[in-house]
Amino acid sequence: MGQAGKRGDADYDLIDLAAVDLPQIDEPFPPAMGRYTHPHTRQWATTVAVYDGYMLVTPEYNHSFPGVLKNALDHVYAEWNNKAVSLVPYGFDGGVRAVEALRPVQGALRLADVSATVTLNLRTDFAGSGATFTPGDHQGPTLAAMLDQLLSWSNALAQTRNSAASAAS
Numbered sequence: 001m002g003q004a005g006k007r008g009d010a011d012y013d014l015i016d017l018a019a020v021d022l023p024q025i026d027e028p029f030p031p032a033m034g035r036y037t038h039p040h041t042r043q044w045a046t047t048v049a050v051y052d053g054y055m056l057v058t059p060e061y062n063h064s065f066p067g068v069l070k071n072a073l074d075h076v077y078a079e080w081n082n083k084a085v086s087l088v089p090y091g092f093d094g095g096v097r098a099v100e101a102l103r104p105v106q107g108a109l110r111l112a113d114v115s116a117t118v119t120l121n122l123r124t125d126f127a128g129s130g131a132t133f134t135p136g137d138h139q140g141p142t143l144a145a146m147l148d149q150l151l152s153w154s155n156a157l158a159q160t161r162n163s164a165a166s167a168a169s
Contacts, residue, residue: 053154
């Protein structure tokens, strides 16, 4: 967040899923229908809808990503569509299997993932067995490239969404 905020080329917000505290999906209709009946789902839909792109920071657990992230992604549908996403996984092998597990989910939500990925290794990018974040020097240029791609794709897809909305009205 600190590095992204220093760039000055976009606004970045942190959304902590622990604070959002979504229950397991409890809507009577599939999210793709957009018929959200519960206040928590409508609030989450509003939160997701206001952004043009997302950077997902996620741990890798058991060769995948956590259920709380899957639940947040699955709760709404159209609000994710035609937007860009970048990934910052972390784990003992840099969280790469979490990325591979996320890609089909992102595709189903019509999220375009950028190719640059910051992979954080618990052995080399965290001191004290993961207690303190100490990223390697190589991570700075990788983060810059990822944010460049995220901004570019987010802007391009925003134009696509705006054009589609104009054509529909």
